[in-house]
Amino acid sequence: MTRKTRRLWLVLICIACFGTAIGLILRAFSSDIVFFVTPSQIVASPPPDHRLVKLGGMVVAGSVHYSKHKETPVVTFDVTDGRTAVTVTYQGILPDLFREGQSVIVIGTVTSKHRFTASEVLAKHDETYMPKEVADALRKSGKWDPRFGPPPPDIWHSNQN
Amino acid sequence: MTHPVFIIASYGITFIIVTVLSVEAALRLRRARTQLTVLEKNTSHSSNL
Amino acid sequence: MPDSIPPRSCTSHTMITRTRHFFHYYANPGRFYHISTRIQPYVTYSALFFTFIGLGWGLFFSPPDWQQGDTVRIMYIHVPTAILASAGYAALALCGLSTLVWQHPLANLAAMEIAPVGACATALCLITGSLRGKPMWGTYWVWDARLTSVLILFFLYLGHISLIRAFEDKQRGYQAAAILALAGVIDLPIIKFSVDWWNTLHQPDSITLTRAPTISRSMLWPLILSMLGFSLGFCALVFARLRAAILEVRIRALLFPSHRRSNIV
Structure with a gap:
């Protein structure tokens, strides 16, 4: 050597x-x-009161309700990881990407077993990129509805353009 | 849902940084070349570069 | 290898010798200067060509994304700079290995010239990512694993840039910076796999080696062209800086012929 x-x-x-x-x-x-915890983790072992937690999951379709509390918009929606759902209350302006079926991360405190008060809402976008027309065509043909989560992986083999 | 400010800022700052790097490299190369030509003219032994 | 021990395999032995000769031949600074001077215009002009086509296509002709709208156009800068940030550091680490093991003068100069360009690529990646994060996620910055590990990469670059210039004796600077470059290599797999190992706000990679890209082709092509353009541009910048550095060594040698060699090269 x-x-x-x-x-x-x-x-x-x-x-x-x-x-x-x-x-x-x-x-x-x-x-x-890890950046966030899931709804089932929060329900299984609730964090201590007033401790700031980041909760991540998908906004459940049909669960978004808007109301107003003294000029500021208030929104409640359910966040799920597919097993459990937690109802989130948030006062303020939502990010552009917020919609049903979108992955979001809410920062705030747990108030009761299935309730959460958020001080901040972040929208997560997934790794699929496609023109709007393609997304619309997929929805019309019934292959994928964005309100029920991200597109299935196999659409990339059938729908490349 | 368009955010032209963020798009313009991204492309703008990229253009500025790339331009600064390119101009700096070009000037440095030119200065080194002229300086070396002057020095080699003055020294007797030829360079083997 | 001593003469008494015959090489285990004759072919592999000659291959190693030949590769070694290849690297020694092209790693000579003077020879590198001549070759890079000859290919510099081709690299520079093809870099400009591909970057203009890629970014022009991405900015004006590619479709807006179904969820991100027009903001997706920032991707055509963000992704190429992100790849170059990691690739530049990998190159820096290879230079560091070459400095520590073979003590190549060209590797020392290359490490010195690659780091500032790589740091600029990392800064651009962080800035464009943050400018895309505000309208999309709703925040400029979060401390998730992907963003934090890229920020660490940026500080590794800054540390390398200052460490390599910090010593009176240039050789000691090269060696210290080489050790930093090699230790920092651990950050590269962390950046790559952070989005798979931990849950993050940043989405997983769309282009991977193992599955089909999850980008529509109308967005994939401009992205590939800008990646090509940016990579060639990175090479063009490094070539130009490295040629200037080689000339500057020669100038120092002519100006201070009495100095110790380690203060010149």
Whole structure:
């Protein structure tokens, strides 16, 4: 083994050790790195009162109700992860992407077992990109309704344009 | 649902940063080239670059 | 390898020698200068060509997205700069490996010149992402895993830029920066897989190696063209800076012939 080969192995071993260490740290803190918790996690183990939590899920179709409380718009909607739903109340302006079937992240506090008061609503958009006409055509043909969640993965094989 | 300000700002800042990088690289190259020509004219031994 | 031990496999041995010769041949700064000077105009003009076509197509002719509307056009800058931010750092790490193991003078100069361009790409990625986040998500910034790991990449670039210039003895600067570049490589897989490992506000990647892209073709083509244009532009900038750096080494050698070599190269 020449000096250069030995140096190469030394450097590679150092990177491998360092990588393993970082990997183990990330694994240990994995539950803190997640950006949001799901409705079933909140219902199963409710966080302590007044603690700010980020709740993520899909807005249930037909659950959005608008009302007004002293000039500010108030909206209530259900957020689900497919197993449980939590009713969210929010006062303020919603982001553009907010609609039924959209993934959202609401930041706020849990008030009772299935109730949540949000101080901030963030809309998540998924990784599918398509022109409006394609989305409309898919909806008309009955292959996919955006009110019930993101498009199924197999539409990309049948509907490429 | 159009947000022209955000789109224009994105393209604008990209154009500015790319232009600054390109002009800086071009000027640096030109300065180095002229300086090297002057130096090589003054020194007796020829460069082997 | 000592003469007494015959090479295990003759073909692999000659192949390694040949590759080594190949790298030694083209990694010579003077030779690199001549070759890069010859190919520079081709890289520069094709970069301009593809960037204009890609961005023009994306800005004026591609359709608005069904959920993001016209704001999707920011993607044609955001995605190429994001890829270059990671690819530039990978190049920086390869230079670092070359500095530590083979002590190539060209690798030292390349590390010095790639880092500022990569830092600019990362900054552009963060800025355009934030400008897209405000109208789409409803916020300029969140501390989710993807956004935070890219911000860490930006600081790694800044650390590299200052560390490589921090020493009187240039060789020590190159070595310290090389160690930082190699340690920071851990951030690249974290950036790539952050959207799969943890739940994030940022959506998962649309273009992957394992499944069909989830982008309609009318948006995929301008994106591919701008990725090509930006990548060629990155190469063109690095080539120009590297050529200037090679000339500057030569100038220092002529101006200060009595200095120690480690203060010049």
